[in-house]
Amino acid sequence: MVAISQSSVRRVVRRGGGGNNVLDNIPYISDLSSNDRLLLLFGAVLCGTVTFASFFLISGILTGGSTSSSGGFFADTATDPRLSPELRKMGLSDQALLRRGGGKRIVVGPHKLDSEENAVALDIMHVLDCDGLQDEMEREWNTVLDAKRLAKEDSERWQKEEEQWNNNYNANGRRLQMELDSAEGAVEFDMIGQEGDSNGDGRDFMMDEMMDDFMGAGGGDFGGDFGGGGGDYFDSNTQLTLTARHLFCLAAEGITLPKSTTEEDSDPSIHCDIDNFETRESLLNLWSSARAQVSEDIIKKTLGLVIEHKETLRGHDVHLWYPKYDEGSEGMLRVLNSAFEGSLTYNFDSEPAEEGVHDDLYRFWNIPSQLVGENKLFVDVGSALGFTAMLMAFEYPRTTVVSIEPASPSWLIQNINFRCNLSEEQRSYVHPILAGVGTKHHDDNDSMMKMVWKPSMTTSTRNWNIEKDFDFGKDIELTVHLRTLRAILAEATPEDLPLGTPISVLNLDCEGCEYNLIPSMHEASFKSIRLILGRTNWGFIPVSKKPSSERAENTHKRLCTHYNFAKRCKECCDFPTLPVRPRLQSATVEDTVEDETGFGEVEVGDETDNSSITSESTVADIAGSMCDGFDVWAEENHLHDVPDDYGWNEMSAYVKVDSR
Numbered sequence: 001m002v003a004i005s006q007s008s009v010r011r012v013v014r015r016g017g018g019g020n021n022v023l024d025n026i027p028y029i030s031d032l033s034s035n036d037r038l039l040l041l042f043g044a045v046l047c048g049t050v051t052f053a054s055f056f057l058i059s060g061i062l063t064g065g066s067t068s069s070s071g072g073f074f075a076d077t078a079t080d081p082r083l084s085p086e087l088r089k090m091g092l093s094d095q096a097l098l099r100r101g102g103g104k105r106i107v108v109g110p111h112k113l114d115s116e117e118n119a120v121a122l123d124i125m126h127v128l129d130c131d132g133l134q135d136e137m138e139r140e141w142n143t144v145l146d147a148k149r150l151a152k153e154d155s156e157r158w159q160k161e162e163e164q165w166n167n168n169y170n171a172n173g174r175r176l177q178m179e180l181d182s183a184e185g186a187v188e189f190d191m192i193g194q195e196g197d198s199n200g201d202g203r204d205f206m207m208d209e210m211m212d213d214f215m216g217a218g219g220g221d222f223g224g225d226f227g228g229g230g231g232d233y234f235d236s237n238t239q240l241t242l243t244a245r246h247l248f249c250l251a252a253e254g255i256t257l258p259k260s261t262t263e264e265d266s267d268p269s270i271h272c273d274i275d276n277f278e279t280r281e282s283l284l285n286l287w288s289s290a291r292a293q294v295s296e297d298i299i300k301k302t303l304g305l306v307i308e309h310k311e312t313l314r315g316h317d318v319h320l321w322y323p324k325y326d327e328g329s330e331g332m333l334r335v336l337n338s339a340f341e342g343s344l345t346y347n348f349d350s351e352p353a354e355e356g357v358h359d360d361l362y363r364f365w366n367i368p369s370q371l372v373g374e375n376k377l378f379v380d381v382g383s384a385l386g387f388t389a390m391l392m393a394f395e396y397p398r399t400t401v402v403s404i405e406p407a408s409p410s411w412l413i414q415n416i417n418f419r420c421n422l423s424e425e426q427r428s429y430v431h432p433i434l435a436g437v438g439t440k441h442h443d444d445n446d447s448m449m450k451m452v453w454k455p456s457m458t459t460s461t462r463n464w465n466i467e468k469d470f471d472f473g474k475d476i477e478l479t480v481h482l483r484t485l486r487a488i489l490a491e492a493t494p495e496d497l498p499l500g501t502p503i504s505v506l507n508l509d510c511e512g513c514e515y516n517l518i519p520s521m522h523e524a525s526f527k528s529i530r531l532i533l534g535r536t537n538w539g540f541i542p543v544s545k546k547p548s549s550e551r552a553e554n555t556h557k558r559l560c561t562h563y564n565f566a567k568r569c570k571e572c573c574d575f576p577t578l579p580v581r582p583r584l585q586s587a588t589v590e591d592t593v594e595d596e597t598g599f600g601e602v603e604v605g606d607e608t609d610n611s612s613i614t615s616e617s618t619v620a621d622i623a624g625s626m627c628d629g630f631d632v633w634a635e636e637n638h639l640h641d642v643p644d645d646y647g648w649n650e651m652s653a654y655v656k657v658d659s660r
Contacts, residue, residue, distance in 0.1 A: 113284075120284045121252035127296055128245050128303070130254025137246070141258040141268070144240050148265065240268040244303040244321055244416060250274050251283040271308060271319040272420035282419045282427075290415075293434055294408040298476060302409040305455050305474070306416070313387065314340050314365055316394045318421045321413055322385050328459030332387050336364060364391055364507075364533075371504040371530050372396035377493065379485075379503050380404065381437050381517065381534075382510030384459045386414030386430075393426040400429050400501075402492045406436035406480040406513075407453040407461040431492035436482040438516030447482045450653040462511035464545035467654040477653055485517060486525075508534030508559075515547045515648070519554040532562045536569045539637050542655045547648035549640050566622040573627035574639065576620035 029037065113121060124130065240258070249255040251274050260267045273279050290299055305323045312318065313336055322329040339345040372378065372392075376399050380388050383403040392401050405411045411434040418427055436449055452465045453476045461478075493501070506529050508514050514536060518526070536559060538552055546552075552571070559565045560572035563583045572578070620627065634640060 116288075117281065117284050120288050121254070123291065124248050124252040124284075124287055125254040127291075128249055128254070128300065130249035130252065133245060133249055134255045137240070137255065138258060141240055145261060241307060242268060242270055244306040244413070245300070246270065247272060247274070247321075247416070248283060248287060248303065251280045251287075271310070272416075278424060279419060282424075283416075286412075286415050286419060290408075290412050294412060298408055298478075299412065301476065302412055306413055312337065313391050313394060316391075318390065318417075320385070320387070321416045321420065322458060323455035325456060326458050328454075328457040329385055329387070332384065332459055336387055336391055338365075340365070364388055365395060367396065367505060367531070372399045374398040375497060375501060376400065376504040377402070377489075377497060377501050378505045378507070379489070380507045380509075381485075382406070382459075382461075382508070382513060383414060383432070384410050384461075384509075386417045386432065388507060389414070389430050389432075390417065390421060393422055393430055397426070398429060400493055400497050401431065402489060403430060403432045404435060404437055404488060405432065406434075406449075406451060406482075406510075407458075407478055408434060409453050409455075409476060410458055410461065413458070433488050433492050434481075435488055436480040436513060436516075437485050437488065437510065438482065438513050438518070438520050445484050445487045448651075449480045449482055450651055451478050451480050452476070452653045453478055459509075460511055463653050464512065464541050465654050466542070467656050470654065482516070484520065502528035502530075504530050506532045506534075508532060510534075512537045512541055514559065515551050515555050518558050519551055521558075526558055532559060533564060536565065536571050538571050538639065539633070543638050543642075544647045545650070545655055546638065546642050548645045549638075549642045551645060551648075552639065552642070560619055563622065566619045568626070570626060570630065570633060571639070572619045573623055573630040574634065576618065576623075576627065578619045580617045580619060580622055582617070 029040070032040070242257075246255065246257075247270055250257070250270065257268050257270075274283065306321045307324055309320050309322060310317075311320050311333060313333075320329070334344070337343050373396060378392055378396075378399050379402045380392075381404050383389055383405045386403055386405075389401045389403040392399055403414065405414060411432060415432055418430055418432065422430065436451075449463050451461050451463045452470065453461045454471070455474050456471070489503075502525075508517070510517075514534075536556060538546070538556075553574070556569075556571045557575055557578065560569065560575055560578055561581055563580055566572045566578075566580045
């Protein structure tokens with residue numbers, strides 16, 4: 001018998017027979033080595049993975065483009081309410097779309113923002129960093145809560161110390177009275193009292209000594225805290241400051257205001273009704289308009305400076321947005337509320353008029369009735385933050401107001417004020433325009449000028465600023481687009497006025513723009529203006545920035561035909577014999593008479609002083625003593641010796657030296 005070792009036997013697998021390995025039965029694979037088989041298996045797995053992924057990608061695109069789903073594997077993603085069909089066509093997953101911010105859909109009550117408004121809201125969140133603002137606001141709110149808690153604890157401590165002080169005072173007072181009743185003490189006190197105490201019995205002296213002893217023994221802690229700054233806890237540290245940046249983030253649903261932790265404290269809030277869908281929609285539209293006309297940096301800087309103030313406009317409660325410590329807005333409010341229910345009368349923002357005298361430079365609350373109302377046009381040149389336009393909307397409904405402002409920060413703020421304080425109907429008659437008025441030439445509708453906007457004086461945007469007064473941290477230098485008044489009016493009043501409607505009232509408060517606007521107007525257009533309010537600025541402009549004397553003469557000679565200019569502007573004294581239009585009054589029974597000054601027809605009525613219309617008046621008659629010393633004033637202010645517009649047209653908003 002032959003012994004066979006198993007290790008020496010070679011196993012032969014036949015192709016037609018059954019083997020122990022499945023792969024041995026597959027043609028060609030059975031001939032591969034083990035390593036080759038592993039590589040083949042790895043390749044098959046890789047191909048399967050790619051095929052599976054491609055299938056899911058194609059299926060996601062197809063199902064994502066459908067507006068409805070019949071269920072199945074992709075039913076959940078197809079019905080996600082945050083994603084629109086347009087977004088799904090991008091081919092990205094739901095998670096990717098949401099991470100990019102493109103999938104957020106904003107709903108205000110029962111209303112859903114349309115695609116354009118939603119895009120604007122997302123832009124607000126990005127530009128204003130509403131997420132960062134939310135974190136910042138929550139930190140500030142925690143600081144406010146801590147300040148309120150400390151204020152409450154200090155108040156309780158002060159009350160306890162005051163009670164202790166009163167108890168000690170009463171006890172010491174009783175002891176003092178007992179000593180005063182003794183004969184020996186009375187003599188001593190009387191001697192002291194004769195030396196200087198008011199009562200002559202030493203009581204004042206003893207009371208002073210007792211107070212000193214008490215304060216030195218511990219009462220001084222109470223006295224120092226009570227009078228030396230404990231009230232600091234009740235200032236702005238206990239209030240959450242909300243800016244216009246918060247307002248727009250709220251409109252975009254980008255932040256949520258915090259809640260108070262106690263019942264006695266009110267929640268932080270903004271009066272502007274952003275919960276109203278129309279108000280929110282108008283703010284989103286404003287953002288879109290601002291982004292098209294104003295740089296991103298100026299928008300962010302402006303919104304961060306502006307806060308809400310509770311004010312009144314001749315009895316109308318308003319919540320006005322303007323920078324903190326803005327002296328210009330405060331002065332304008334004094335003018336607009338002038339002589340209202342006991343208020344002082346102001347001719348300028350910081351110049352109270354003499355008692356019983358008002359010169360009608362800013363006569364917004366008493367405009368003749370025939371100049372306002374339906375189909376009447378009020379043009380406010382240099383409208384700042386829109387306070388005058390708002391007063392016109394309140395006092396003279398349906399008057400068309402064109403509010404023209406050259407400074408983009410002020411234009412943005414006035415639009416916020418309109419949306420937060422005027423009804424939709426009132427806003428339909430107010431047309432805010434971002435532009436400077438009055439180009440250098442009649443036919444030139446596009447030119448530029450450098451100006452400076454100051455948050456501390458928003459009513460004084462101009463091109464003649466003293467360089468050393470520029471605040472690099474807050475003030476903003478602007479490049480202003482100048483346009484003709486005719487072009488602006490054609491854009492601003494396309495529907496609510498008959499074509500060619502003349503200006504009923506022109507308010508000129510534009511820090512020198514009158515020297516561009518007035519000379520550029522056609523004579524017929526200027527004479528069609530019934531009433532001009534405002535003032536001239538020649539005496540305020542530094543010499544190196546003054547326009548030419550010829551330009552000044554053309555400007556002054558036209559404006560001084562209006563009563564309030566002839567009454568208050570010293571420049572008018574250069575034309576003492578110039579006829580002046582009569583002072584218009586409200587007409588009750590409309591009549592028409594020929595104006596002897598040659599300015600056309602004037603409507604009069606029972607309330608009109610007819611004698612002032614039929615008798616000629618000149619600048620000298622109206623100005624009176626204002627013209628005393630005019631020759632000296634004219635020489636000091638170079639009224640007649642500026643040869644050209646070189647300084648006026650210079651592309652700079654600054655004057656290095658105050659040459660006034």
